[in-house]
Amino acid sequence: MSEVLARLDGIERRFGSVVALDGADLILRAGEVHGLLGANGAGKTTLLNVIGGMLRPDAGTIEVGGSVVSFQTPREAWTCGIALAHQHFALVPAQSVLENLALGLARGWADPVRDVRAKALKLMDRIGLRVPLDSRVDHLGVGDKQRLEILKALLKNPRVLVLDEPTAVLAPNEISGLFALLRELAAEGRAVVLVAHKLDEVLMVADRLTVLRAGRTVLSTVPGDYEIPDLVRAMVGADPVDAIAIGVDVEPRSTKREPGESVAHLDRVSVTGGPGVDLEEVSLHVYRGQVVGVAGVEGNGQRSLALLLAGRVSATRGSVTLPEGLGFIPQDRSTEGLIAAFDLTDNVALALHRVAAYQDGPWLRWSELTRHAETIHERFEVQATSTSVLAGSLSGGNQQRVVVGRELSIATDLLIAENPTRGLDVAAAAFVHDEIRRLVATGVGVVLVSTDLDEVLALSDRVFAMTRGRLLEVDEGQRSREGVGALMLGGAFAHA
Amino acid sequence: MAKDVRARVGVGVVAVGATALIGAVLLWWGGYDPQVAAGAMFRGSFGSWNTFASITLVRSVPLILTGLAVSLAFRAGVWNIGAEGQLYAGAIAAVWVGLRGATLPALILVPAVLMAATLGGAAWAMVPALMRLRLGIGEVITTILMNFVGIYLAAYMVHGPLQESRGVFPQTDRLVEAARLPILVPSTRLHLGFALALLLAAGLAVLLRRSTFGFQLRAVGASPEAARVAGRIRTGRVVLASFLVSGGIAGIAGGVEISGLTYALYEGLSPGWGYTAIAVALLGALDPIGVVVAGVFFGALQAGAGAMQREAGVPAAWVGVVEASVILTVLALARLRAVGRRGGS
Ligand SMILES: Nc1ncnc2c1ncn2[C@@H]1O[C@H](COP(=O)(O)OP(=O)(O)OP(=O)(O)O)[C@@H](O)[C@H]1O
Ligand SMILES: [Mg+2]
Numbered sequence: 042m043s044e045v046l047a048r049l050d051g052i053e054r055r056f057g058s059v060v061a062l063d064g065a066d067l068i069l070r071a072g073e074v075h076g077l078l079g080a081n082g083a084g085k086t087t088l089l090n091v092i093g094g095m096l097r098p099d100a101g102t103i104e105v106g107g108s109v110v111s112f113q114t115p116r117e118a119w120t121c122g123i124a125l126a127h128q129h130f131a132l133v134p135a136q137s138v139l140e141n142l143a144l145g146l147a148r149g150w151a152d153p154v155r156d157v158r159a160k161a162l163k164l165m166d167r168i169g170l171r172v173p174l175d176s177r178v179d180h181l182g183v184g185d186k187q188r189l190e191i192l193k194a195l196l197k198n199p200r201v202l203v204l205d206e207p208t209a210v211l212a213p214n215e216i217s218g219l220f221a222l223l224r225e226l227a228a229e230g231r232a233v234v235l236v237a238h239k240l241d242e243v244l245m246v247a248d249r250l251t252v253l254r255a256g257r258t259v260l261s262t263v264p265g266d267y268e269i270p271d272l273v274r275a276m277v278g279a280d281p282v283d284a285i286a287i288g289v290d291v292e293p294r295s296t297k298r299e300p301g302e303s304v305a306h307l308d309r310v311s312v313t314g315g316p317g318v319d320l321e322e323v324s325l326h327v328y329r330g331q332v333v334g335v336a337g338v339e340g341n342g343q344r345s346l347a348l349l350l351a352g353r354v355s356a357t358r359g360s361v362t363l364p365e366g367l368g369f370i371p372q373d374r375s376t377e378g379l380i381a382a383f384d385l386t387d388n389v390a391l392a393l394h395r396v397a398a399y400q401d402g403p404w405l406r407w408s409e410l411t412r413h414a415e416t417i418h419e420r421f422e423v424q425a426t427s428t429s430v431l432a433g434s435l436s437g438g439n440q441q442r443v444v445v446g447r448e449l450s451i452a453t454d455l456l457i458a459e460n461p462t463r464g465l466d467v468a469a470a471a472f473v474h475d476e477i478r479r480l481v482a483t484g485v486g487v488v489l490v491s492t493d494l495d496e497v498l499a500l501s502d503r504v505f506a507m508t509r510g511r512l513l514e515v516d517e518g519q520r521s522r523e524g525v526g527a528l529m530l531g532g533a534f535a536h537a
Numbered sequence: 538m539a540k541d542v543r544a545r546v547g548v549g550v551v552a553v554g555a556t557a558l559i560g561a562v563l564l565w566w567g568g569y570d571p572q573v574a575a576g577a578m579f580r581g582s583f584g585s586w587n588t589f590a591s592i593t594l595v596r597s598v599p600l601i602l603t604g605l606a607v608s609l610a611f612r613a614g615v616w617n618i619g620a621e622g623q624l625y626a627g628a629i630a631a632v633w634v635g636l637r638g639a640t641l642p643a644l645i646l647v648p649a650v651l652m653a654a655t656l657g658g659a660a661w662a663m664v665p666a667l668m669r670l671r672l673g674i675g676e677v678i679t680t681i682l683m684n685f686v687g688i689y690l691a692a693y694m695v696h697g698p699l700q701e702s703r704g705v706f707p708q709t710d711r712l713v714e715a716a717r718l719p720i721l722v723p724s725t726r727l728h729l730g731f732a733l734a735l736l737l738a739a740g741l742a743v744l745l746r747r748s749t750f751g752f753q754l755r756a757v758g759a760s761p762e763a764a765r766v767a768g769r770i771r772t773g774r775v776v777l778a779s780f781l782v783s784g785g786i787a788g789i790a791g792g793v794e795i796s797g798l799t800y801a802l803y804e805g806l807s808p809g810w811g812y813t814a815i816a817v818a819l820l821g822a823l824d825p826i827g828v829v830v831a832g833v834f835f836g837a838l839q840a841g842a843g844a845m846q847r848e849a850g851v852p853a854a855w856v857g858v859v860e861a862s863v864i865l866t867v868l869a870l871a872r873l874r875a876v877g878r879r880g881g882s
Pocket of ligand 1: 056059060061079080081082083084085086087088128424433434435436437438439464466
């Protein structure tokens with residue numbers, strides 16, 4: 042068997058009273074892409090942060106290249122050839138993409154930026170992940186931030202490349218491009234670790250799988266030894282429920298739900314100056330009891346469309362009619378959806394505090410808000426000891442549950458959802474899909490904007506593709522991964 | 538929550554302890570007897586009920602008020618370094634109304650004076666607020682610059698338009714009885730302003746924790762992006778309101794000082810309370826109740842510094858050194874806690 046580049050043995054780590062890792066093992070070999078699986082809160086990110094020198098374990102040993110190490114800082118991990126792309130991006134918002142790429146590469150007095158530009162351009166050419174190098178990071182969409190986070194790790198030319206959920210917001214063609222690159226890197230004798238919740242994706246690329254459950258390694262195997270349902274059982278300790286979430290047997294919706302009355306209307310609306318290209322003369326009716334799915338490559342205007350429908354930006358021209366009970370799941374939970382320094386009750390209040398039922402003159406009804414937060418906590422099985430836990434300490438998927446739970450609860454007329462299942466584990470994604478279907482059945486109109494074509498096809502009654510600021514309806518006959526994909530890319534605008 | 542409070546109290550206590558230690562070392566180094574100095578300091582601040590009420594608490598009033606102003610702004614992500622100028626603007630407005638309305642009864646005049654002070658401070662804060670919201674100019678610079686305008690405007694006033702009728706000293710006429718705040722505790726100098734400061738602190742604590750506005754303010758301060766997108770909060774309005782409320786409170790500090798203690802405006806009314814306020818706000822962990830405690834602590838420090846100067850011959854400037862060391866200690870402790878969290882714990 043090939044050379045072991047890194048070995049983690051019996052890793053334990055607590056945060057206060059929360060046990061995040063409780064004896065996790067992971068062995069990374071040269072030439073292998075290693076899939077790390079586990080439900081939300083299983084400890085994947087914590088384990089990867091231990092490898093990357095971000096966190097020190099309470100117990101257990103880390104061996105890199107045959108000798109035991111104890112990283113005090115991420116730089117020590119890089120020095121050993123380990124680079125990490127974080128689930129919650131580690132980027133400097135006020136700096137340019139290029140400056141972020143150059144971070145940490147600087148040595149002595151040399152100007153790192155000039156050198157990095159050439160390298161970055163070459164790398165982007167090679168792998169087909171493009172980010173505008175001179176944009177400020179806080180002006181980027183979540184997809185570009187994700188691409189940047191991956192590029193940043195790759196640029197360090199690591200022997201061990203660690204990717205924590207890199208695919209959740211990438212377009213299908215980017216995912217296959219990334220995977221091809223991972224295979225190449227492995228072939229060069231490097232080790233790659235990849236976290237993803239969609240098992241079919243992981244199985245496409247992984248040579249080996251490790252499953253974490255409740256902070257412990259419960260399974261370490263090679264693909265082929267286990268079927269998807271068995272893997273899911275290992276992850277959640279129960280039987281899988283929803284085929285969509287697992288990523289198999291996806292059928293586009295065959296029966297169309299009957300539309301109710303129009304609940305939101307865009308009439309020849311243009312938006313200029315938003316993220317990505319401008320919206321041009323977009324018209325759309327959203328009907329009660331139906332799901333409108335919007336697919337598109339980032340930068341083609343679907344972000345502006347979502348913000349517009351959510352009432353978060355106003356139209357430059359044209360008229361917009363929106364209902365009162367509006368829920369909005371924004372694309373980036375950690376910067377737009379939640380306040381990390383607020384507890385769960387405060388975060389639920391963030392969206393609810395404007396609802397009359399929770400106000401009492403100038404005061405907020407905190408006992409009601411707390412009760413509401415507790416309901417979400419329970420229903421969406423958010424892993425947190427109570428609702429007074431800070432949102433920033435939750436795992437990515439659990440943060441997503443809070444946002445989704447909150448917004449579903451206020452969407453009495455209309456729900457705008459951008460990648461709603463981003464970061465959710467199989468069970469939670471299935472649950473959220475069911476919840477959306479339930480909501481639609483009660484007469485709520487839904488607009489689903491997602492980079493996940495399967496999700497769009499599976500949930501939507503009408504499917505649109507967004508290209509260059511225009512909204513094109515996809516014919517019934519074209520509703521397949523290939524059909525929509527071709528339409529999206531055909532006229533799509535990919536920035537150079 | 539309870540744990541949070543305990544942690545904050547812990548930081549405060551360690552900061553005070555560390556400050557005392559650093560202070561002692563500094564005194565010893567300067568050739569003074571730390572023990573004698575500490576004794577004088579204690580007598581000058583807590584020595585008797587009268588010293589405590591008339592000196593320590595009286596000195597703490599403008600510190601608490603400006604500290605509240607600064608902490609509220611900081612909670613909203615508004616870096617108001619301009620409490621000093623806002624205090625002067627409030628003082629000018631207060632003295633003007635107090636002198637103009639000399640014939641009014643106290644029941645009307647005192648509230649009018651305080652209202653004027655509030656509006657004066659708010660108006661002073663309005664300028665940097667609009668410069669930030671309309672032109673995108675950071676408030677750190679503009680609020681500092683407005684301090685100079687306020688300080689020199691007050692100087693101009695007492696040399697010119699508002700100078701006392703005899704025209705001798707650079708100060709205004711004294712306020713009539715009806716414009717003065719009543720004494721809170723008989724036979725001390727402790728005036729109603731102290732009670733007002735406590736009331737305001739309690740009010741702000743409730744406002745921040747319970748009210749819609751307080752919640753929006755905290756949200757905008759913690760993450761303007763999430764406040765806007767998830768909370769649909771109009772962040773510009775909240776920022777403007779925070780500026781105005783903060784400036785208004787700093788203005789009250791000026792009004793209360795004049796109507797409660799000096800009864801006249803003169804040059805150098807404030808020995809830099811608006812700046813010390815930043816230390817008060819930080820030591821109080823930006824929490825209104827914490828600010829009261831920190832304000833009284835700094836009041837005692839200043840009271841004690843006076844006594845130390847008189848009795849132990851230590852220059853009052855020493856208190857400046859101690860104040861600075863408190864800020865540094867607090868920052869260091871906050872940092873140490875953050876590092877502790879990241880590491881092994
Ligand atoms: N800084 C922290 N403070 C407190 N608890 C934490 C912290 N970081 C992680 N945890 C807890 O540790 C557990 C594991 O979290 P981790 O982020 O490793 O999960 P994960 O497997 O990456 O989940 P996901 O799929 O949702 O990203 C969770 O219960 C989480 O709440
Ligand atoms: Mg994670």
